[in-house]
Amino acid sequence: MTFLDLLSLDFMQRALVAALLTGLAAPAIGTFIVQRRLALLGDGIGHVAVTGVALGLLTGASPTWSAIVVAVLGAVLMEVIRERGHTNGDVALALLFYGGLAGGVLITGIAGQGAATLQSYLFGSLNSISYTDVVFTAVLTVVVLVLTLGLSPQLFAVASDQDFARVAGLRVRGYNLLIAVLAAVSITVAMRTVGLLLVSALMVVPVATSQQLARSFRATFVGAMLVGCVASVGGLLVSAALSFRVDVAPGPTIVLLALAMFTATWPIGVWLRRRSRLMAPFPEVAAAPHRSADVHPHEHGEDCGHPAVPHADHVDYVHDGHRHAVHGEHYDEH
Amino acid sequence: MTPTDTSVPVVLDRVSVAIGGRPILRDVDLTVHAGDMVTLLGPNGSGKSTLVRALTGLLPVARGEVRLFGTPLDDFGDWQRVGFVPQRSTATGGVPATVREVVASGRVGRRRLLRPTSAADRSAVESALEVVGLAERASYGVSQLSGGQQQRVLIARALAGEPDLLVLDEPTAGVDLPNQQALADALRRLKERGATIVLVAHEIGPMMPLIDRTVVMRDGWVAYDGPPLTQEVASHAHHHHDHDVPGGHDHAPHVSSPFDWERRNRS
Numbered sequence: 001m002t003f004l005d006l007l008s009l010d011f012m013q014r015a016l017v018a019a020l021l022t023g024l025a026a027p028a029i030g031t032f033i034v035q036r037r038l039a040l041l042g043d044g045i046g047h048v049a050v051t052g053v054a055l056g057l058l059t060g061a062s063p064t065w066s067a068i069v070v071a072v073l074g075a076v077l078m079e080v081i082r083e084r085g086h087t088n089g090d091v092a093l094a095l096l097f098y099g100g101l102a103g104g105v106l107i108t109g110i111a112g113q114g115a116a117t118l119q120s121y122l123f124g125s126l127n128s129i130s131y132t133d134v135v136f137t138a139v140l141t142v143v144v145l146v147l148t149l150g151l152s153p154q155l156f157a158v159a160s161d162q163d164f165a166r167v168a169g170l171r172v173r174g175y176n177l178l179i180a181v182l183a184a185v186s187i188t189v190a191m192r193t194v195g196l197l198l199v200s201a202l203m204v205v206p207v208a209t210s211q212q213l214a215r216s217f218r219a220t221f222v223g224a225m226l227v228g229c230v231a232s233v234g235g236l237l238v239s240a241a242l243s244f245r246v247d248v249a250p251g252p253t254i255v256l257l258a259l260a261m262f263t264a265t266w267p268i269g270v271w272l273r274r275r276s277r278l279m280a281p282f283p284e285v286a287a288a289p290h291r292s293a294d295v296h297p298h299e300h301g302e303d304c305g306h307p308a309v310p311h312a313d314h315v316d317y318v319h320d321g322h323r324h325a326v327h328g329e330h331y332d333e334h
Numbered sequence: 335m336t337p338t339d340t341s342v343p344v345v346l347d348r349v350s351v352a353i354g355g356r357p358i359l360r361d362v363d364l365t366v367h368a369g370d371m372v373t374l375l376g377p378n379g380s381g382k383s384t385l386v387r388a389l390t391g392l393l394p395v396a397r398g399e400v401r402l403f404g405t406p407l408d409d410f411g412d413w414q415r416v417g418f419v420p421q422r423s424t425a426t427g428g429v430p431a432t433v434r435e436v437v438a439s440g441r442v443g444r445r446r447l448l449r450p451t452s453a454a455d456r457s458a459v460e461s462a463l464e465v466v467g468l469a470e471r472a473s474y475g476v477s478q479l480s481g482g483q484q485q486r487v488l489i490a491r492a493l494a495g496e497p498d499l500l501v502l503d504e505p506t507a508g509v510d511l512p513n514q515q516a517l518a519d520a521l522r523r524l525k526e527r528g529a530t531i532v533l534v535a536h537e538i539g540p541m542m543p544l545i546d547r548t549v550v551m552r553d554g555w556v557a558y559d560g561p562p563l564t565q566e567v568a569s570h571a572h573h574h575h576d577h578d579v580p581g582g583h584d585h586a587p588h589v590s591s592p593f594d595w596e597r598r599n600r601s
Contacts, residue, residue: 001548015429031429032427033427035428036427039428150447153439153441153451154447157442160436161420163418164420164488164492166441167390167392167413167416167501168440169413170442183439207429211429214430215432215475217432220429
């Protein structure tokens, strides 16, 4: 059987659709979570959802449904603990984080299921995705996308400045809960492909990658969804290709591919930021003393290699800590 | 003027505010009339920011009543008439955003849910950018701007909501003189449109000619309420007793106990 034959298999096609949807939903809500500086929120909810999966295994109910219920409850609880201010946001996260994982592993043991069963939820699994799972994933993805896109002005205001948003008349608590619940929903959506332990990476890494190149929130948002789709579909294909030789869960390949994209864009981002700092126009300052440069044999011009920075009505050429402006036959120090 | 006159933007009626059970604002009366620009001065910890947070509904009132445009705060729903510039908040978040995007978020109070941006939204954002003098930098990333320029972005964000009442909590803190001048110009433009402005400030600088009235806070009380004072005079007075505050006569109640209700009721 070749790689292309693999793509014609039903379970593989279901997995690809699920991966594509996950790649859209997770970064969409992830952008607002990163904007709120709660990048690890997804991790906390993911760990709580492990307990949900284990409860499903114990009671014989669908692990997807029990995971979504417990994840939503965990997200709401985290938001309440954070808002009441009894503990720091990150401490609240840590408490649920450890409780969720420990509870999940314990309950899975009580349910008499081995680590292998749990593992397909922790790191994703190619062949466990049923037709109902795909429909379920599609519906949840549509809900996440409609709400994040439709309410983006409100969510952006709340995520950037809560005091301002409250005085503007927004129900800040409601929007905070909405962000937490949508995060819980996207995590359950991503559970089958990336797995609960790595799902947060798909919310954060595409955003980090996209913001290397983007300057606006909108571009970051769209770019993150693009990176998310490429990483999740690409990672799934890599994992499928590797499956001829070794057994690799799709979660790690998806996350490593996303990280590789970040590593590739990071130097470009560093260069772009440095360049935009260098090329920012110099402010106009009135009445600077006239100073001409010492004899300067070099001739500045468009291709001379020195940054040409706008300064009022002319251009300064920057080199060795000097700003040279053309003045007749010579250069002035600006 | 009746106490519930809807033309009066701000009325604080014997307002006390406690944070964690500790009284921070005590028995404060303050009325701000339409079109006035009032500055709140006073040393750190005197309750200026607490007063501003109480009148914007961010802090609950322990006693007394706050009325905005004649409506008690609990029933007030017209928040799009109020613009707010919070203290020391940065314009940057975890994700990059352009100046225009941050300013556009000031329209949230006027936007209906799940509706696209309207032409009125766009023109309000452009005019707010123009008022603070950042129209040319609208597509810059906010993090590329200096601290003073970021403060102007936050003011433009509040202006984009086209408020009738603008409340600013220390917009001049750590802002250099040219940016303070730009800020003062923006406030002048707003004032000419008839807006009411409540400003908490440490440095007044170029805003001095705009100010109609100064309120000096001290230890949770209103220590002076009258014609404009400069920061220098107000902080100079801080070293003396309350009754030495310039203005000719004693505005400050004599404090004998933290909650001095009886003396007030007698007077």
